[in-house]
Amino acid sequence: MDLLTPTRAIDIVRVVRDLGYELHENRKIVCPFHVEKTPSLVIYPQTNSYHCFGCGKHGDVISFYAGIAHLDYTAAMHELAFNYLPEYNPELYKKGHLKKIQSAVVAKPEKIALPSDTNAYVYKPLHSDIYEAFQRVCEGQPPTDVRAEAWQYLAGRGFSESTLRKFRLFTVNDYQSAQSFLRKTYNLLDLQECGLFNEKGNLIFYRHPIIIPYYRKNRIVFLQGRLIGRPTDSTSRYQFLSGVPVELFNADVVDLIKTGQTLYVTEGALDCMTLMQEGMPAVSLGSATMFKREWMKLFRRFEICFYFDNDAAGQKAAREYGDLFSQYRISTRTKTVKEGYKDVNDYFSKRD
Structure with missing residues (x-):
């Protein structure tokens, strides 16, 4: 049973209200994850997510409930499903570990109608x-x-x-x-x-x-x-982009190259563009510290070559990613920019 998808679709506004939080103007609540007086956590019904502009905490309806109920993500998913999905079978989880949702605040304040409740707010495309x-x-x-x-x-x-x-x-x-x-x-x-x-x-x-x-x-x-x-x-x-997880630059190239071919992985987007201009298929992480494990499935078919900046941080990242990729049985190697050049673009644009 795919429990994650329907649970993530549970209306976050409903969950927030059921937990007793007051929805202020512009869909804001007082953030339950840090001390504040002025509401700074915004609820986004169109993506069923939240973001606090005070402490930076963000995520989906499951992570919101997990933080409130002090549960891990999986336990929070099951408890939300237990409360909101009629088809959920409680026997899927540990017996006796699921609780009915109760107000997380001492006194449940009167709810304030959202603009969306009165059709006064039109949600824009994603x-x-x-x-x-x-x-x-x-x-x-x-x-x-x-x-x-x-x-x-x-x-x-x-x-x-x-x-x-x-x-x-x-x-x-x-x-x-x-x-x-x-x-x-x-x-x-x-x-x-x-x-x-x-x-x-x-x-x-x-x-x-x-x-x-x-x-x-x-x-x-x-x-x-x-x-x-x-x-x-x-x-x-x-x-x-402010507060938005980075994506893989030039990711569409993985659909164009053959299995077993070398795919170069760079730090910066301009380095990636340089290699592509040289006829070398490449993607960019955005920076050496911005890797998401969900990208790993894109790399399985290829021989991966890390081509990072010629500095300590770049070389450290290449070693660490090499170890990480090996756990997924993905073959990797590292190419180093020649001494005197700081990165891929610097080398190819200045070489003789």
Whole structure:
């Protein structure tokens, strides 16, 4: 029996209410996972999830209940199913370990009607639609000095125009107009949930106008911003979506190459693009620390070659991932950037 799927679909708003939490304006509750007076945990019915902008805790309805009931994820799944799924068989779990849900607060406050209860709130499409609308509005902006500077910078990094078109990099030429379009088109809570806007209600790509889209099955599933030129002490080189787990860059390449072929794994997206331009199939983790085990199934058919940055962190990551992949019986090897070059792109763009 697939218990996970129907349990994850249990209405998180109903669970939150049944636990006695008061739903404030914009679907916020006082976060039960840290001490606060002003509600900062937002409930997202359209994805049946939650995110606290105070402590950063987020997840699905099962992880929410697990945190409240002090249970592990599996136990919380069974207890939710016991309470909300009529077809659930209690004998599937440890006898006597399932409890009826009760209010988690001392006094259950009066519920406040959500806008969705009165059809006053229209939920927007999921993240890909928003990311692609952002891309369209940016691509439709008149060319500016920002775009010219960005394309000159990328050309200096060795990228051809065909490569930039293939990966559909784009630039935020007019930050204010892009931000205004998104605010007028989508609800702010949706923009924050998909990571494009921060808790202050601003588009996050203010200092990072080069936008690198991550695709899966030809839909944008993640976005990453890049500075033009070198970073400063106060600004990082990259800007990832706020509070959204990173996706695998160029993941669609795994559907195009043959079993047993070498698949290169890089840290940065630009390194991945460089290898692809050289005819070497590659994917990028986003950074050496951003690996999700769920990606492992994509790598099973291939010989994996880690091609990380030429620094201690990159080489340490290659060793650790090599050990991890071996547990899944996936063959790996490591290729090192030559001395004097810091990463894959630096080497291929500057080599003689």
